[in-house]
Amino acid sequence: MPPDVEITEAELVERFPYVRMDHDTKHLYRGWLARELRLNRCRDCGFWHHPPKPVCPRCWSSAVEPTPVSGRGSVHLLTWLHQGPPAPDVDYAAGPHPVASVELAEQAGLRFTTTVVDCPRERLEIGLAVELHWIERFGAPFPVFRPAEG
Ligand SMILES: [Zn+2]
Structure with a gap:
């Protein structure tokens, strides 16, 4: 570490x-x-x-x-929020905001829930392979996922 x-x-x-x-x-x-x-x-x-x-x-x-954790996993559950509390990178007017529970590669049932970035809405679905990525939210690092490369 x-x-x-x-x-x-x-x-x-x-x-x-x-x-x-x-x-x-x-x-x-x-x-x-x-x-x-x-x-x-x-x-x-x-x-x-x-x-x-x-x-x-x-x-x-x-x-x-x-x-x-390795940061590798796949989308296990997916919810589209149409409204909710304000956050710096969330614009509900631009479209629903994805919230995904990602099952991590380390262990079956080990899941972390956050959002997915850098992914067109039509590509984001249950089972999609994703990797950990970091954005800034409220002035501090915030863990998100994006589609895995390759
Ligand atoms: Zn134990």
């Missing part, structure tokens, strides 16, 4: 005022600042889970560790 941006927990909260930050989720957002998607993985049994919890949901070990 690249070194973390050296900021205090108070500064971390200030960088992400729109999320629920606590001791279980803070590692996720520190990863965002380093442009790494770090999901919890159990050191005892290897099981991944998201959203972050303090205990492995499979073996109940508390040895869970934020671990970078």
Whole structure:
């Protein structure tokens, strides 16, 4: 992992005022600042889970560790939002905004929900191979997906 941006927990909260930050989720957002998607993985049994919890949901070990994912996956669920809260890169007037739950390559059932960019609407569908990409939202890195190359 690249070194973390050296900021205090108070500064971390200030960088992400729109999320629920606590001791279980803070590692996720520190990863965002380093442009790494770090999901919890159990050191005892290897099981991944998201959203972050303090205990492995499979073996109940508390040895869970934020671990970078490859960023490869495929669209598992897809929703088109026609209205919603304002965001810097979202223009509902230009068309519905996609929200995708992406199943990550690391493990069946390990999913991360965000939007998909750089993809024409007619190409975006369940099963599409995607890769992790980063945009800026509210002045901080924000993980999204785009169609996988090749
Ligand atoms: Zn475990």
